[in-house]
Amino acid sequence: MENKKDIRSLTFDRLGAELEKMGEKPFRAKQIFKWLHDKQITEISEMTDISNALRERLDEEYSLKTLKTVAKFVSKVDNTIKYLFDIGDGLIIESVLMRYSYGNAVCISSQAGCRMGCTFCASAIGGLERSLSAGEMAEQIYRIQRDTGERVSSVVIMGSGEPLDNFENVLDFLDIIHSPLGNNLSHRHITLSTCGLVDKIYELAEKDLQITLAISLHAPNDEIRQRTMPVAKKYDIDSVIKAAADYAQSTKRRVTFEYALIKGVNDSAENASELASRLKGKLCHVNLIPVNDVKEHNYIKSSEKNIQSFASVLRARGIETTVRRRLGSDINAACGQLRRSYMKDKALGKKGAATVKI
Ligand code: SAH
Secondary structure: OOOOEEHHHOOHHHHHHHHHHOOOOHHHHHHHHHHHHOOOOOOHHHOOOOOHHHHHHHHHHEEOOOOEEEEEEEOOOOOOEEEEEEOOOOOEEEEEEEEEOOEEEEEOOOEEEOOOOOOOOHHHOOOEEEEOOHHHHHHHHHHHHHHHOOOEEEEEEOOOOOHHHHHHHHHHHHHHHOOOOOOOOOHHHEEEEEOOOHHHHHHHHHHOOOOEEEEEOOOOOHHHHHHHOHHHHOOOHHHHHHHHHHHHHHHOOOEEEEEEEEOOOOOOHHHHHHHHHHHOOOOEEEEEEEOOOOOOOOOOEOOHHHHHHHHHHHHHOOOOEEEOOOOOHHHOOOOOHHHHHHHHHOOOOOOOOEEEEO
């Protein structure tokens, strides 16, 4: 692998500073940033209004990383599309396009693999392979827009990886993706999901961005949380909820608590009641997710009836609660499952859904 810096990972300010050092005029940064993030080109040679000499210089100094689509799975049920992208070094990441009445949402990965080790999560099984650069996060959106010809109107950083474990690159990505000179995606349409790295949540709050914070809680107390999420041994549940409340207060943005319901583990009426007590009075909302069964672990999703009664307990206690609709159920469009099965057998075309080989 070449060691050149990826030009697509540079924020507009940094690109400007680097070009200035090369003796270029400030307007060049605007032109080049537009090529990279508005037109979303794949080769430096496509910058047709930049002189040959400068393009050659850029080629010498930088690489321009583009993700290669290795497979695409289209759900017959709801048109959800799951993409597998090759990021080099034999690594594969996944991104999902979901269609809602309000527009297209994309779920992006922030790392290849993950080192948080949550026992219900397929992304955690092989550990962390590596963190993604800002450009690689943006590229997931760009390639999907290019493929569908449709604009992505919201982004959730909920694919594989722990975004707050890749803090600087995620901040650069947020800076790049909302630039009006580039893709121009409002921070209000971006959700970052974390397993609850408390120190980083405070740091993020200080940045005062308008993104929505989602916290993977998945348990009403430390005892259950520590059984499924190793990170809970480092940060107790009350400190996570307190950090979330601080985020809500300083950004005035309502925080989402995600709660995957696992049969017999965290889904009793008593669990719901304990959760309600902990969240009472907080500017928040709970999103209940029927857990996706992962073969490697013996977790089974709660029954529909149980999910509804869990939701009723929370609502009766004044906690706003939604139950997540499952999209792409026929294409394993959840939580690292597809990437994992792909990496395992490396054979395409085995899935039940329509498989489009690129
Ligand atoms: N590391 C971040 C973001 C990636 S995981 C986080 O922990 O939030 C995205 C979401 O999917 C998290 O809420 C995670 O807990 C959840 N998730 C992981 N495996 C799951 C499964 N088998 N069923 C349901 N949700 C799962």
